[in-house]
Amino acid sequence: MRRRRLMHVVRGFGTGGTEMMCLRLTRHWQKRFDQCVVSWSGAPNTLEAEFRGIANVTLEMAPAGLGNVARGAWLHTLIRRDAPDALLIHIFGHPHVIAAFAARSAGVRAIAAMAGNPPPQTVGQRRHWSAILAASRFLRCPVVSCSKAVEREFNNLGAGMPVGSAPIPNGIDDDAIAAAVDTARNVRSKSRPVIGMVARLNEIKDHATLLHAFAYLRGRHVEAELLLVGDGPLRRQLEEQAKRLGISMQTRFVGERVDVLDLLGGIDVYAFSTTRAEGFGIALIEAMAAGIPIVATDVPACREVLGGGAAGLLVPPGNAAAFAYALSELLQNDARRCRLVEAARDRVKREYSIDVCARRWEQVLFPASEPANAMEVRCAS
Known part of the structure; x- marks a missing residue:
């Protein structure tokens, strides 16, 4: 029985909060999943060496000079090639909608996007974020807020959250x-x-x-x-x-x-x-x-x-x-x-331990299914 394959999409390999969260989850899951981490923009690359040092992880970088739509086509090809069981998008906004569309059209059953900040306060920007939520609902892509505070702000938009959305606080070792x-x-x-x-x-x-x-x-x-x-x-x-x-x-x-x-x-x-x-x-x-x-x-x-x-x-x-x-x-x-x-x-x-955080993410990505290591547990017993 093959191990589950999980693909991550990050904005780049910089040291921002969402990239660091991806790094922690990838390390935590290295013995359980085969993982691929995709850099959406290709830069910066401060953490690239740390990602490369993780077992059972491959890295992919979007070609330079592509616009978001072209990146989506490139990602679709990559997803068809690797056939991940789930896609975790560590970006909120146009890129996550495009990535979710690429995954759905390539047949990925489980996808989710992480939201690391609350919606802005200006009327025009809030309408824009509401439209992104509407696209996420259409694509059946849960939006996972990094805190209850952020989730409350999303709910205050009045646009409705995609099915399966829930707050998952960040975690650390x-x-x-x-x-x-x-x-x-x-x-x-x-x-x-x-x-x-x-x-x-x-x-x-x-x-x-x-x-x-x-x-x-x-x-x-x-x-x-x-x-x-x-x-x-x-x-x-x-x-x-x-x-x-x-x-x-x-x-x-x-x-x-x-x-x-x-x-x-x-x-x-x-x-x-x-x-x-x-x-x-x-x-x-x-x-x-x-x-x-x-x-x-x-x-x-x-x-x-x-x-x-x-x-x-x-x-x-x-x-x-x-x-x-x-x-x-x-x-x-x-x-x-x-x-x-x-x-x-x-x-x-x-x-806020990484163990608690990872378990919560697994419930979103692989709901109503046996744990990824169930086969190993049965064999060991």
Whole structure:
């Protein structure tokens, strides 16, 4: 009996949240499925080597210069060749509709698309997203939201979700992250405290408020360093802001990195300053697993992940003074840090482990069927 074949479609092999989620699922399933990971755009390729290092996984990249429709035709040919049992699309929008059409026309029975962010707020964009949901319903392609907060926002569109849609929170290998970060922490040369954030430097996040909050801290003579991991279109603007605030010497922009776990080992308080457009924040649960106390913006996604504030401090959106006060509280209050860290690790284990996440995805992709390893279990017994 052949193993099930699963095909993933990602926007590219960059270090974005959806690409990292695909990487984790692919690793988790390497002993259970034969997998193919398709790069829709062909770039960037930061994670390509990590994908290639996974057993029973092949990679395919869309030829350069193709438009979305031509990519759909190319994907249709690829699907006909590989005959996957299921297609998991780690993109929401026109590409996922085109990929779903390619899969349905090629005879794939199980497909699903991941939605990593809530719908936009402008009327025109919300109509556009409603049309995408209508196309998804027609193609019988469930849209799986990365959080309950995102699912609520989709339901508020009033367009109706495809049958089989359900929220599946992102997952991480929490034990491996904790071990790697503890190792990095043990070899750290302690100096002044470090406040850190790992995220794309784009309009979905709110690094500007964090920079203002850090300037407040420095103004109160709190000795600390700010570490910003990630890159994006707002980098130059944020670097200029740090200069204007007089904190450029204490703020490090280190760009996109593959050694994030080592960097987490050097962070004393994790800051997650973001906007209502935040869908989940994989970096947030990584910090929880790493045992770093957290201050985050009180938006629906963060409130959900942090259990309403039980696993991290929540501050009002855009309020730099409140953010600075919360950061100062965690830098100075050892007992509170320890309580939050313990609650966060327990919550990650219960809700956001890769084991839990993968089981939920399997229920969507292979409903009402025996587990993929049922044959192996029977043979072993």
